Amino acid sequence: TFGGMYIASKLMLLGNIHFGFSGASDVAAMPLLGLVLSVYGIITMPIENAYSRWRERLADQYALQTTKKGLAYASALKRLANQNLAEVEPEPWVEFLLYSHPPLGKRIKMALNSETQPSK
Numbered sequence: 840t841f842g843g844m845y846i847a848s849k850l851m852l853l854g855n856i857h858f859g860f861s862g863a864s865d866v867a868a869m870p871l872l873g874l875v876l877s878v879y880g881i882i883t884m885p886i887e888n889a890y891s892r893w894r895e896r897l898a899d900q901y902a903l904q905t906t907k908k909g910l911a912y913a914s915a916l917k918r919l920a921n922q923n924l925a926e927v928e929p930e931p932w933v934e935f936l937l938y939s940h941p942p943l944g945k946r947i948k949m950a951l952n953s954e955t956q957p958s959k
Contacts, residue, residue, distance in 0.1 A: 843879045850875045884936070891939040899946055909953035916947050 860868040920927050920943045928944040
């Protein structure tokens, strides 16, 4: 993102001064750029994943409202979990840091709950 590149450029300027690189074109500065971008990615990954999980949850809700087939959806998710040996209920910190989609357990519960709610 633009913000990440801006931060990387500022950190690279500091690195150039501290490590004595001649500038952005200095090949010796490439590992520093890689380190800066990697750290930025690690820091922003939970934020990006939270946004992605929110969008996926909205997509699931739309699919359930449109098809009105929560039981079929839950069954498909259970088969998918068994087939892929997926962790249905991961630890909350694992979900927060690493999951870009809602965990299958939450998606299955949402699908089953959609069956019990009256249609609008």
